[in-house]
Amino acid sequence: QKEVEQDPGPLSVPEGAIVSLNCTYSNSAFQYFMWYRQYSRKGPELLMYTYSSGNKEDGRFTAQVDKSSKYISLFIRDSQPSDSATYLCAMTPAPGTYKYIFGTGTRLKVLA
Amino acid sequence: EPEVTQTPSHQVTQMGQEVILRCVPISNHLYFYWYRQILGQKVEFLVSFYNNEISEKSEIFDDQFSVERPDGSNFTLKIRSTKLEDSAMYFCAGLNSGEQYFGPGTRLTVT
DSSP, rough: OOEEEEEOOEEEEEOOOOEEEEEOOTTOOOOOEEEEEEEESSSOOEEEEOSSEEEEETHHHHHEETTTTTTTEESSOOOOOOOOOOEOOOOESTTTSSSSSEEOOEEEEEEE | OOEEEEESSSEEEEEEOEEEEEEETTOOOEEEEEEETTTTSSSSSHHHHHHEEEEOTTTTOOOEEEETTTSSSSHHHESOOOGGGGGGEEEEEEETTTEEOOOOOEEEEEE
């Protein structure tokens, strides 16, 4: 079983839709969770960073963590064509010296 | 807003040649990382660096790879003898307060 599983998509939604992106993981040592957005041939851009189980909101983005199920989600409200990108989840036991493990990324296309 | 920068943006080299990829992290970052991303594949951890030492490295980071922070600002990744399979995007990242920020990457093409 892979340490981090993420559906690669592509996921196509109409503009204004709510998007749900998910990752599952197998290693219970992971305690810190990140969501990145990556445009084609660019570096990953940090969107959300969470530690505890529960929800964290930032503008149109909500990150959700369920450590008991080893499941994390990113919700995008009122999606825009400019949200079209690949969304990567990443996780680590602790920020700092430990490695970060990335999911394969989900390609999202928001249609105008 | 300060950003992580990387040079060059694109490097083409012949198999067997040495390459050095350069990164300038944000000044208040304490931890530094190199990742690679082969085209169409996931971002893979190579190495983490703290207090002028390697903290953790992956199986990919073999004897052909080395990292250095020669002058307190630059952070370099050296590949001693490049192979075709080293062709990838290489990303540098820095971390402060748990948030990890990536540079724009260097595209390495080995021919």
